[in-house]
Amino acid sequence: MQVTETLNEGLKRGYAITVTAAELESKVSEKLAEAQPEIEMKGFRKGKVPMPLLKKQFGQRLMGEAMQESIDGAMSKHFEDSGDRPALQPEVKMTNEDWKEGDDVEVALSYEALPAIPEVDLKSISLEKLVVKASEADIEEALGNLAETAQDYEARKKGTKAQDGDQIVMDFVGKVDGEAFEGGSAEDYPLVLGSNSFIPGFEEQLIGVKAEEEKVVTVNFPEDYQADQLAGKEAVFDCTIKEVKKPVAAKLDDELAKKFGAEDLAALKTQIGERLEAEYSGAARAVMKRALLDELDKMVSFDLPPSLVDAEAGQIAHQLWHDENPDVEGHDHPEIETTEEHKKLAERRVRLGLLLADLGQKSEVEVSDAEMTQAIMNQARQYPGQERQFFEFVQQNQQMQQQLRAPLFEDKVVDYIFELADISDKEANKDDLQKAVEAMEDE
Known part of the structure; x- marks a missing residue:
């Protein structure tokens, strides 16, 4: 040979x-x-x-x-x-x-061939970590948002007309061809106007009704309605309005706390503070990771495989095109040309990807089976009722496994570098962190 x-x-x-x-x-x-x-x-x-x-x-x-x-x-x-x-x-x-x-x-x-990756002195890297504590104002704001999600309703003044967003309590009887139909009647039914929970056109006709008023609502069932005997038919609903209520935020008290699984309001505030600080910590890590990648990008320079750069530039251009054309779900669209900007970003991604892969290999970073299983389970939750099928699909699909493993591996390598780098804490507030995140996203 x-x-x-x-x-x-x-x-x-x-x-x-x-x-x-x-x-x-x-x-x-x-x-x-x-x-x-x-x-x-x-x-x-x-x-x-x-x-x-x-x-x-x-x-x-x-x-x-x-x-x-x-x-x-x-x-x-x-x-x-x-x-x-x-x-x-x-x-x-x-x-x-x-x-x-x-x-x-x-x-x-x-x-x-993959290039030789130069050695990097990771201990020479200096980074700043934003440390944000949850202020009382932050906790109160989050608590207020929770109260809105637990929205309540209270009766409007007698004679007040119902508005969009109001809740009306009513009795109604629905008829088709003069005959009441199964499931078309109810008593003391609470309906939020604008919720689109009834047949199209039904709720709009109740705008302006008052308590103790009787209202006849005429609508047509959609042609594709699930009950074949009602599909496309005209229906007449005799409605008796009992109450008109306006939306009000739930009261910030122990009862509200119990709705969210806390013993009392103080315990709920503690939970909210911990959750906020976990969110702040995650955002601060993302900002610090971007700063690290910027530093690494400045520290290394080596030849890049043109095929990898071209493939990455094509993916970037394709993704950006779909971001700008969200209505196009498939790939039946004109050929997308890559620009110098796409290529420049692709070169950075390929360079950093090769560098992190090399650092991970040399430091023996590995993604464990348990970490992969957790990642698959997290992804499977996006497909309610089909979790098992998704899990089996991933187990049989090497490419999908690599897509899930890659970000796990990258984050573990980044954590390894953080351990060696010189990191100084910087106290900041939520607004400082928000600006840092926005600046990162704009680049």
Whole structure:
């Protein structure tokens, strides 16, 4: 077997691999000799089939296996000897397409090698960590928001007309063709106007009603209504309005706290403070991570595989196009061209990705099975009722597993760097943190 270099330009590599006919013949004979003791054939005892007959029967099929194994072996040895790591799947092409048995096999191997990553003095990196405590004002604001979600209603003055957002309490009887239909009647039913919980057009006709008023509402059931006997039919509802109520925020008291699983209002405030500080800590980490990546980007410079940069630039352009055209869900759209801006961002991402991967490998960072399982479960929650199917899909899909593992690995490498870097705490408030986050997102 002969391997000859044909291209060595930057990170691009090319090699011509020749596997001689004699090598292939020897490998086929070796495979036949290995299998011979177990082969049975009519007219011969087990293991006694003559080699020429075996070769005639199985030689052609084994020749294909021998060719593939020889080429794979040559590639593996080349990467082991050279130390090269291909950026993407190497391209392997047979160059003597008119090959016939008895000829040498000639193959062209080409790839882009991953670059050598320079050493980085991680201890020389200085970072600032924003430390934000939950103020009393922050807690009160969050508590007020909770109270709004637990919204209550109180009766309006007698004679006040119902507005959009008000709750009316009513009795109603619905009829189709003069006959009351099943499920079309209720007593003391609370309906929030504007909630769109009734048939289209129903709630709008109740705007302006008053307590103790009777109102006839006429609507048409949608053509695709789930009850076939009502689909597309006109319905008349005789409504008796009992109360008109306006929305009011729930009172900030122990009863509200109990609705959210706390013993009392003081305990709820403590829980809110802890949750807010956890959110602030997460945002501060994101800001510090961006600062770290900016520092690393300044510290290193090395050649980048063009194929990786082009692929990343294409993905960036594609994602940005879909962000600007949210109505287009599929990929049936014009070809998206990459710009210099896309390429510049792609170069940064590829450079940092290769650097973090190298640092993670050298520091033996690994994503555990438990961490992967937790990540899959977190993702599965986005598909209520189909969690098991999603879990099984991920287990059988290597690409999906890599998509989930990659951010976990990156965060663990970042945490490793944080341990070595010089980090100083800086006290800040919520507004400072918000500005830092917005500045990061605008870049």
